[in-house]
Amino acid sequence: MLEIIVALYSIYTFIRVYISVMQIGYINQEKRKDPVLMAAGKYMVAANYAVAKEKLGIIETFVDYLMFIWWVFAGFAWLSSLFQVDGSVMSSVLFLFGVVAVNYIVGLPFSLYQTFKIDEAFGFNKMTLKMFIIDALKSIALFVVIGGAIFALLSWIISSYEMWWLWGFILMFAIAVAANLLMPFFMSLFNKFSPLEEGELKEAIVNLMDQAGLKSDGIFVMDASKRDSRLNAFFGGLGKSKRVVLYDTLLEKLDKKELLAVLGHELGHFSHGDIWKNIALMGLLLFIAFYLFGHLPDTLFIEMGVAPYAGVQIAMLMLLLPLLSFVFTPFMSYVSRHNEYAADEYGSAMGGKENLVSALLKLITENKAFPKSHPLVIFFYYTHPPILERLKELDYDASNVVIAEEKIEEPPLPNDGIFAFVNKDDN
Template sequence: MLETIIIFYSLYTFMKLYISAMQIGYINEEKRKTPVLMPADKYLTAGNYAVANGKLSLVSDFVDYLVFIWWVFGGFAWLSTLVQVEGNIMQAVVFLFGFVIVNYVIGLPFELYQKFKIDEAFGFNKMTAKMYMIDMIKTSLLFFILGGAVFALLSWIIENYATWWIWGFAAMFTVAVLANLLAPTFMALFNKFSPLEEGELKEKITAMMGQAGLKSDGIFVMDASKRDSRLNAFFGGLGKSKRVVLFDTLLEKLNTKELLAVLGHELGHFSHGDIWKNIGLMGVLLFIAFYLFGHLPDALFTQMGVIPEAGVQIAMLMLLLPLVSFVFTPFMSYVSRHNEYAADEYGSQMGGKENLVSALMKLVTENKAFPKSHPLVIFFYYTHPPVLERLKELGFDASNTIAGEATTLPKEGIFAHMDRNDD
């Protein structure tokens, strides 16, 4: 059984490495061609940023594979010997803390390199070492408190139910829904949320929300710029806790009409129930994962030199979950891309096609998002359609557009004011 799992994990890793290598080669070639959507210098910069991330991903994925091999061929046995505490539940929780900490320490250099080397070199990272340490301490405290409670609950279920995978799935799915519900509260531990100032923008956003039937906890501006220069906006939370969140960087770069078009897109997700669809898909994935891991034979754990106690079983689930997720990723990405097209259509109706097109073009440029990708990357990983396809669906042919010089599709007319900055 262990040999079978290693074969599948090896194939999974090979696929990830192959896709990353194809993406690096594709972008290295495309970035030297005629630029689209951006001036030549920004187009090249976006390409270089994508390549730098791709190279880091290659190394990180290979290290993850080596770590996986180490865990199943001796790591679990080593940790089981090291962790010896009274009580089955406490033993499992401490074991899982050790498992997570080891993986975190191994992955930390890649996170630091991404943030303080790559992101900083390309003008994204705004965090200081002090701010990073404070965030890490807060995250660690949350993990030990909330993560410890989840580990204890799941361990108790495994210890007390023969069909633990059913009850374990129910518990983890409930935790996932609660996490979405409480997301704004957790985010407030790391970011400052200020109510949007009274004025035309707030009035228009409120009117759009009323038109879509959305009742929220308020409209807030998040001080994202103290950590990162990228632009974004989202609806956080569920039910009455839902709030509209605008990055301060977004308010700085987009005019009122563009902001309304972007929020119209997000309202499209709300109107179409996409968040509940995503939760449903996540539930299906979790159910399949718990079913598979709940039926792993004891012989597998014997081959790894451990007994199938709760901590080891949960750690094995965490170790193999990315493999199961990868199998379903193309389908989930396809559904997500379909939802994005529908949200674009909704947003263009509420905020105007030309304003949504203009906003998308600014987002691509400001976020240094290279507008092209290898088909395999799109198939597996793109939760949003490629921006060129999104623009085309909105009636704007950007395939030969440089720095906002519009080439439109005849059926949609001409976006004559595409590069205006009026509100």
């Protein structure tokens, strides 16, 4: 059984790396062609940024694979002996904290490199090392309290019920819904939310929400610029906790009409019930995951040198969930892309098609989003339709538009240390 799982995980890893390699080659070809939607300089920068992230992702995928191999052949047995896992709830929680801690430490260099090397080089990162550390400490504290409680409840359920996978699914699905309800609270621990000032913009947004039948907890501006320069807006929370959140960077870059068109798009998701559809899809994935991993044979754990105690079973679920999620990704991405087209139609009706087009063009430029991707990447990962397809649906023909060139300094691809070997032959 262990050999089958390792083989499946190996195939999963190979496919992910293959997709990334194809994406890198595709972007490196496309960036040499005539630019679309952006001036030539920004087009090249966006391409290099996409390639840099993809290359880092390949290395991270390989490391994840090595960690998986280590966990199933030695890591679980080592950690189990270290914490003397005996089937009690406390020993299971300590074991799971150990698994998460090891994975966090291994993944930390990638997070640091992404933030302070790649994002810094391409002008996104505004975060200081001190802020990064404070955010990390807050996240760890939250995880110890909330994650520890979840681990304890799951461990107790596994130890108490024969059909633990069903009760475990119900618990995790309820927690997922609760997390959406409490999202504004959790986000307030990391960012400052200020009520949008009274004025024409607020009145226009309230009028837009009234047309869509949305009652919210308020309209807030988030100080996103202290960490990142990207633009975004979203509706956070569920029920009475729902609030409109605008990045301060978005307010700086979009005019009133463009902003209303973007919010119209988001209201389209609300009007079509897309949040609840996503929760339902997540619930389906969780149910399948708990059913499958709740029926893993005890012989599998014996092959790994551990007893099938609650903590080990939860750790195995955590380890294999990305594999199962990947299988479902194309379907979930397809549904999401369909929802985005419908939201674009709704947003263009409420805020004006030309305003939504203008906003989308600004968003991809400011966020340095390369407008083209390999078909495999779109099939697996794109939760939004390709920007060229979205604009086409909005009756915008990018081929007839000439964008004036701007003088721009092209940041180099990171080319140091262990990342040097993947940064050759890009220019």
